[in-house]
Amino acid sequence: MKLFNKTVIIGTGLIGGSLGLDLKAKHLVSLVTGFSRHKSNVELAKKLGAIDCIGSSLDVIKDADLIILAMPPEANINFALKIAKKIKDNCIVIDVGSTKRDIVSKINRIIPGFIGCHPLSGSEKRGAANISAGIFQDSICIITPSARVNKKALNKVCRLWRRLGSKVVILTPEKHDQVLAFTSHLPHIVAFSLVNSIPDRFLTLSSGGLRDTTRISASDANLWSEVFLSNRENILSCLAVFQKKLAFLKLALERKNKKFLTNILLTAKKKRERLG
Amino acid sequence: MKLFNKTVIIGTGLIGGSLGLDLKAKHLVSLVTGFSRHKSNVELAKKLGAIDCIGSSLDVIKDADLIILAMPPEANINFALKIAKKIKDNCIVIDVGSTKRDIVSKINRIIPGFIGCHPLSGSEKRGAANISAGIFQDSICIITPSARVNKKALNKVCRLWRRLGSKVVILTPEKHDQVLAFTSHLPHIVAFSLVNSIPDRFLTLSSGGLRDTTRISASDANLWSEVFLSNRENILSCLAVFQKKLAFLKLALERKNKKFLTNILLTAKKKRERLG
Numbered sequence: 001m002k003l004f005n006k007t008v009i010i011g012t013g014l015i016g017g018s019l020g021l022d023l024k025a026k027h028l029v030s031l032v033t034g035f036s037r038h039k040s041n042v043e044l045a046k047k048l049g050a051i052d053c054i055g056s057s058l059d060v061i062k063d064a065d066l067i068i069l070a071m072p073p074e075a076n077i078n079f080a081l082k083i084a085k086k087i088k089d090n091c092i093v094i095d096v097g098s099t100k101r102d103i104v105s106k107i108n109r110i111i112p113g114f115i116g117c118h119p120l121s122g123s124e125k126r127g128a129a130n131i132s133a134g135i136f137q138d139s140i141c142i143i144t145p146s147a148r149v150n151k152k153a154l155n156k157v158c159r160l161w162r163r164l165g166s167k168v169v170i171l172t173p174e175k176h177d178q179v180l181a182f183t184s185h186l187p188h189i190v191a192f193s194l195v196n197s198i199p200d201r202f203l204t205l206s207s208g209g210l211r212d213t214t215r216i217s218a219s220d221a222n223l224w225s226e227v228f229l230s231n232r233e234n235i236l237s238c239l240a241v242f243q244k245k246l247a248f249l250k251l252a253l254e255r256k257n258k259k260f261l262t263n264i265l266l267t268a269k270k271k272r273e274r275l276g
Numbered sequence: 277m278k279l280f281n282k283t284v285i286i287g288t289g290l291i292g293g294s295l296g297l298d299l300k301a302k303h304l305v306s307l308v309t310g311f312s313r314h315k316s317n318v319e320l321a322k323k324l325g326a327i328d329c330i331g332s333s334l335d336v337i338k339d340a341d342l343i344i345l346a347m348p349p350e351a352n353i354n355f356a357l358k359i360a361k362k363i364k365d366n367c368i369v370i371d372v373g374s375t376k377r378d379i380v381s382k383i384n385r386i387i388p389g390f391i392g393c394h395p396l397s398g399s400e401k402r403g404a405a406n407i408s409a410g411i412f413q414d415s416i417c418i419i420t421p422s423a424r425v426n427k428k429a430l431n432k433v434c435r436l437w438r439r440l441g442s443k444v445v446i447l448t449p450e451k452h453d454q455v456l457a458f459t460s461h462l463p464h465i466v467a468f469s470l471v472n473s474i475p476d477r478f479l480t481l482s483s484g485g486l487r488d489t490t491r492i493s494a495s496d497a498n499l500w501s502e503v504f505l506s507n508r509e510n511i512l513s514c515l516a517v518f519q520k521k522l523a524f525l526k527l528a529l530e531r532k533n534k535k536f537l538t539n540i541l542l543t544a545k546k547k548r549e550r551l552g
Binding site for chain 2 (some may be wrong): 012014068094109120121122123139140142169179180182183184186187188189190191192193194195196197198200202203204205206207209210211212213214215216217218220221222224225226228229231232235236238239240241243245246249250253254256258261262263264265266267269271272273274276
């Protein structure tokens with residue numbers, strides 16, 4: 001059963017394009033139109049079957065039942081400003097970005113039907129070249145409705161993600177940003193700083209440990225710079241916690257206190273094992 | 277062509293056992309005897325075909341042409357002390373541990389034929405249950421001979437690792453520890469501290485980024501505590517570099533300086549991309 005009729009995806013990269021691919025494969029929408037700031041991206045998305053057609057003018061927006069904003073946060077907000085007065089009354093607009101408080105408060109002011117979404121299905125890769133089927137299956141999608149959300153629209157968006165195979169978790173935008181600062185933004189900050197600490201000439205004398213620990217540092221610099229700035233205060237709090245844990249381990253090492261050191265590592269190991 | 281006749285592996289876990297498996301499969305040695313502090317480990321290694329027989333007494337050592345120390349650093353050193361007077365004159369003793377300066381200086385005093393080795397093929401897993409064929413193929417093995425090494429013995433050890441498919445890199449024990457402090461020990465310290473920073477209740481709201489960044493924090497606490505302590509000074513220096521890089525990124529975020537922030541991330545991205 002189709003959940004939406006005309007669907008427009010703005011930004012046909014890894015997440016936007018993969019969404020198009022799965023929405024079409026699972027027959028959840030009738031027609032998918034793609035827009036992108038980069039012609040090659042939208043053309044590749046079309047070639048890969050992620051969209052049915054390439055949007056030629058913003059007029060397409062007028063008929064849309066579902067609009068998916070899948071560009072970096074600032075571009076999403078600017079685009080929402082542009083289309084706010086063109087969309088149908090019952091059109092549902094969602095995004096798929098990594099922070100929520102900022103975007104939900106800004107877009108909800110102009111598009112009351114906006115519902116923030118964050119599928120935890122991204123990676124360090126970007127662009128239509130990395131479009132892939134099934135990335136939402138068995139993944140978590142956090143949905144962050146504002147207080148005045150239309151319940152019917154929210155249910156429809158939840159159903160959409162569930163039909164894509166995701167486990168839906170509903171949080172306030174504020175709670176989302178607080179949690180993700182720890183579980184996603186902090187690991188990125190750490191990975192970027194770690195790779196920047198290693199002298200170039202030593203890089204090749206490494207193995208899977210360094211590769212895995214720093215994988216996400218190959219993420220897009222501009223996108224993550226925007227993410228960090230839009231969740232700045234939460235991230236600074238997490239960073240303070242991390243710096244404290246690091247100083248703690250350093251102290252155990254400085255003092256050659258094997259028992260203290262082993263206990264710290266054991267706590268970490270047990271916690272990590274719960275992650276699976 | 278066989279490189280060694282009787283071979284004894286002390287510690288038949290992930291590295292020791294996998295070595296036995298490949299040495300036998302590639303017919304590089306004639307008979308592999310296994311010892312372990314844990315009966316179940318050595319029995320499983322035998323069952324998996326990683327060793328030909330289980331050592332029943334230390335007398336086996338007397339006939340050995342190659343002895344591989346594959347326990348944690350302190351256990352390796354204690355074992356070397358025990359066998360130093362029992363081994364044949366031309367017996368070659370190697371280890372496979374993560375730090376080299378300490379072990380090479382201690383064991384070389386009592387066993388001049390000792391050659392430190394570090395195959396970069398480990399993982400967070402341990403024990404005979406994780407024995408696996410081919411883990412040395414296309415991997416790096418760092419060999420750290422002391423200044424007074426027997427050149428013929430060194431060549432034989434290099435040939436052994438090359439026949440296992442590894443790329444051999446020769447470094448002094450001091451240089452090894454300096455490099456690995458950055459490329460392996462620091463990532464471990466960071467991963468342990470990162471997972472310890474995350475509130476338990478937030479753990480499940482994460483994706484592949486956190487999982488990969490913290491994979492190695494599931495490593496054995498006692499083993500890594502020994503590794504950290506035996507390379508303490510180098511690690512403390514690396515930690516200071518990392519803390520500086522972290523503070524740098526934090527400053528850019530505090531000042532909301534997007535250009536500065538993006539530059540830091542871009543430098544990291546370019547560096548990480550060279551790792552492949």
